Amino acid sequence: MSAAWLRACALVMIGLFSGAALAKTPTAIVVGGGLAGLTAAYELQGKGWQVTLLEAKSGMGGRSGLATSEWIGNSKAQPTLNQYLDTFKISTQPAPEFVRTPGYLIDGEYFSSTDLATKQPATAEALKRYEKTLDDLARSIDDPQNPAANSTLFALDQLNVSTWLDKLQLPTTARQLVNQQIRTRYDEPSRLSLLYFAQQTRVYRGVSDRDLRAARLPGGSPVLAQAFVKELKTIKTSSPVSAITQDKDGVTVKVGSVGYQADYVVLAVPLRALAKIQMIPGLDNQHLAALKGTNYGWRDQLLLKFKSPVWESRARMSGEIYSNTGLGMLWIEPALKGGANVVINLSGDNARLLQAFGDKQMVDQVLIRLHAFYPQARGAFTGYEVRRYSTDANMGGAYLAYGPGQISKFWRLWERPVQRVIFAGEHTDALYPGTLEGALRSGQRAAGQVQDLAAGKSFDPAKAATVAGAAATAAAASKGNFFSNMFGGSSDKPAKAVDTSKQEESKPGLFKRMFGSDDKPAAQPEAKAADAAPAPVAASAPVSTPAVAPVAKEEAVKPAPAKAPAKQAPVKKPVAKADQAKKTAAKATAPVNKATVKAEPAKKPVANIQAKAQ
Numbered sequence: 001m002s003a004a005w006l007r008a009c010a011l012v013m014i015g016l017f018s019g020a021a022l023a024k025t026p027t028a029i030v031v032g033g034g035l036a037g038l039t040a041a042y043e044l045q046g047k048g049w050q051v052t053l054l055e056a057k058s059g060m061g062g063r064s065g066l067a068t069s070e071w072i073g074n075s076k077a078q079p080t081l082n083q084y085l086d087t088f089k090i091s092t093q094p095a096p097e098f099v100r101t102p103g104y105l106i107d108g109e110y111f112s113s114t115d116l117a118t119k120q121p122a123t124a125e126a127l128k129r130y131e132k133t134l135d136d137l138a139r140s141i142d143d144p145q146n147p148a149a150n151s152t153l154f155a156l157d158q159l160n161v162s163t164w165l166d167k168l169q170l171p172t173t174a175r176q177l178v179n180q181q182i183r184t185r186y187d188e189p190s191r192l193s194l195l196y197f198a199q200q201t202r203v204y205r206g207v208s209d210r211d212l213r214a215a216r217l218p219g220g221s222p223v224l225a226q227a228f229v230k231e232l233k234t235i236k237t238s239s240p241v242s243a244i245t246q247d248k249d250g251v252t253v254k255v256g257s258v259g260y261q262a263d264y265v266v267l268a269v270p271l272r273a274l275a276k277i278q279m280i281p282g283l284d285n286q287h288l289a290a291l292k293g294t295n296y297g298w299r300d301q302l303l304l305k306f307k308s309p310v311w312e313s314r315a316r317m318s319g320e321i322y323s324n325t326g327l328g329m330l331w332i333e334p335a336l337k338g339g340a341n342v343v344i345n346l347s348g349d350n351a352r353l354l355q356a357f358g359d360k361q362m363v364d365q366v367l368i369r370l371h372a373f374y375p376q377a378r379g380a381f382t383g384y385e386v387r388r389y390s391t392d393a394n395m396g397g398a399y400l401a402y403g404p405g406q407i408s409k410f411w412r413l414w415e416r417p418v419q420r421v422i423f424a425g426e427h428t429d430a431l432y433p434g435t436l437e438g439a440l441r442s443g444q445r446a447a448g449q450v451q452d453l454a455a456g457k458s459f460d461p462a463k464a465a466t467v468a469g470a471a472a473t474a475a476a477a478s479k480g481n482f483f484s485n486m487f488g489g490s491s492d493k494p495a496k497a498v499d500t501s502k503q504e505e506s507k508p509g510l511f512k513r514m515f516g517s518d519d520k521p522a523a524q525p526e527a528k529a530a531d532a533a534p535a536p537v538a539a540s541a542p543v544s545t546p547a548v549a550p551v552a553k554e555e556a557v558k559p560a561p562a563k564a565p566a567k568q569a570p571v572k573k574p575v576a577k578a579d580q581a582k583k584t585a586a587k588a589t590a591p592v593n594k595a596t597v598k599a600e601p602a603k604k605p606v607a608n609i610q611a612k613a614q
Helices: 002-022 035-046 079-087 113-119 121-139 151-156 161-168 172-185 194-203 221-231 285-293 349-353 359-373 406-410 436-454 471-478 482-487 510-515 578-584
Strands: 027-031 050-054 069-072 103-106 109-111 215-218 243-247 250-255 258-262 264-267 278-280 299-306 319-323 329-334 340-347 381-388 421-423
Touching: 027 035, 027 250, 027 258, 035 050, 035 221, 035 264, 035 436, 050 258, 079 221, 079 436, 103 113, 103 172, 109 113, 113 121, 121 161, 121 172, 121 194, 151 194, 161 172, 161 194, 172 319, 172 329, 172 340, 194 406, 215 221, 243 264, 250 264, 264 436, 285 406, 299 359, 340 349, 340 359, 359 381, 421 436
Parallel strands: 027 050, 027 264, 103 319, 243 278, 264 421
Antiparallel strands: 069 215, 103 109, 243 250, 250 258, 299 340, 299 381, 319 329, 329 340
16 A cells, blocks of 8 residues: 555656646746836736846936926826826826916917917917818828828828928918927928828827826836836846847847847837847848838937026916927926926937037027026026937937838838747837837737747738738829828829938028027928938937927827737738839929818727827
8 A cells, every 4th residue: 555655646746747847937038128128027027927127228217208207198198107107006196287288489488379379370270270181181091000001091101291291381480380399299390201190190189188298297207117127026237138049949138248048038129229139040121121211200308407487487387388499399397406497309300400519519509599588597597417319329319200101111010029039119019109108008019929929829920011002003192182182283293202311401500490490381302202211310319218298289189099009910011112102192282171081980099198108
C-alpha cells in the first residue's frame, strides 16, 4: 500500500510541475514611458503579464507640457481619460464658465465669442461661414476610420488646407485667427491634408467647446503619468533602445550592451525615435517610408512668468486664447505661488522659423509684442521656461499631422503588429491622434493585441487603409458637382493642388511674418499635385507636448462614431496615381457653398481630444 501511495503522490507532483511549466508567466517589454507606453504596461500587468518598461530619458511622462494645469473634457469628450482619472482617484476642478469657449486677442484687445459677435460682426460672421463650410465637408465623411471611402474623398487627401481656405476668401482678421487655430491644433495649413482636417472635424461633431473644457486638471498630465508609474513594478529609465531582434520564440531588446528578452514588445515611441531603432528583421518599404515621410506638427512652448497679471486691466483672460498677431495660442493661468503665467504655443511655420534663435532671443521677441499691448509686462516679468519640441532629435515635431497624400499611403499602418512587435502612441490612433485621449486609447489597443497574439490570433500584414479601386474612378472626383459646390468654379476644370514642399518665399521679413499682422489670405503658388508626402523639416521636439485644446470653434463641430480601430480589417489599397488626383478640385472664384454630398446623421463618438498627446 505504501509503495502504491508513493507512486500516486509522485504522479501528482509530476502533473503539478508540468502544469506550472505550461502556465509560465508571459512576458512583454514596453519601449517608451509616455502615456501610451504607461497605459500598455499597466493594462498588461493587470492581466498577469510580467512587464519591463524601458524609457530613454531620465524621467517619465513623455510629452507633458509646461502648464501647471490643463483644461480637460468631460466623459462625453474624453471617456478614456476620465476612466483613468476615476481609477486613480485623481481629482479635477470644474472649469469656470468664461473659459469653456475660446477667446481671441485681436490687436491686443481681448474678445470672448460673444464680444466678437457684437464688436467685430464681420469677423464673427466670417468665422461662422468657415465653421459651416468645414462642417459640410466633415459631414461628407460617413466613417472617420475610413475617410478615403470613395474617390471623391480620396481626392481631398491630395489637397492642402491652405488651398481650401483661399477659396473661402475670408477677411484678413478672420483668416489670421483661423490659421492660428489650425496650426495650434495640427500644423501650418499649407502642410496639412484637407482630408485629414475634414476627418478630424468629423470625429468632433457633436462635442461642444463646453464639453471639451469642462474641468481643470491640477498639475496637468504629469499627474496622470505618475499615477501609472506608481502601479508598475519594473521601470528602467535612461535606457535608450538601440535594436530589437525577433524570431519565432520571442524578442530581444538591446539597451547598450544589455539585452532584455520577452515574448512580445510594444513600441510606444514617436516615429522619429522609432526610425533610430534597428529592427531585425527590418521593416518593409511602406513602414520605412512612413517613418521618413509622415508629417508632424511643429511647436515650441514658452512659459512666461509674471508677478502680477498685467492683462487684467484690459480683460479677464484665461483658458485658450487665439491671437492674430503671431503670438500663437495663449494659455493663461494663475501661478502656483501667486502672480500669473502665460503659456504661449508657437506652432507651424512660426516655430520652424525660430529654430536659429536662442531661448532668450525667442522670449524677448514675444515680450516685445506683449509689452506693446500691455505696457506693464516688462516690469512684471520674472522669468521663463522653454520647451522646443521641434528640435528634439527623437521627435521631429510635436505630434502626428498628416500632410497631403499621406492618408492615402499610411492610414492606420501602425495599428497592426509586425510579428511580435506591436505599436502604440498618439500617432497610431485613427480617431484622436495628437491628444491625451489618443495616447491612452493606443496603449489599451496595444495591450489587447499582445494578448490576442499570445492567444494565437494572427493579423494580416500591415497595410495602409485606403479606398479600394480609387484610381479606377479617380476621374469621377471632379464630377457630380461635389467640388464645384465645395470649392466653387466648374467641376470640369479642376484646380491644381499646391506644392506644399516649398516654403512661402514671398512672405515679408521674419519678424513681420512672426509677429506682424501680414497673415492675410494670399494666393498659394500653383503646382502639380504632390506625388510624394512632403518630408518634415529636420529637427524634432522634446518628449513633451503642450496642454492645448482643439481648434477653437465659434460653433462646435460634432464627433463621429469612435469604434475601436484595433481589430478592423484594412481596406484595399487604391491604385490611384498622383496625376489623376489633379482632377479632384475645381478652380474657384466664389466662396464655398454647401456640399451636395448627402449628409448622414452624425454618429456618436467614443472618445475625444483636448490636451495634446503625451
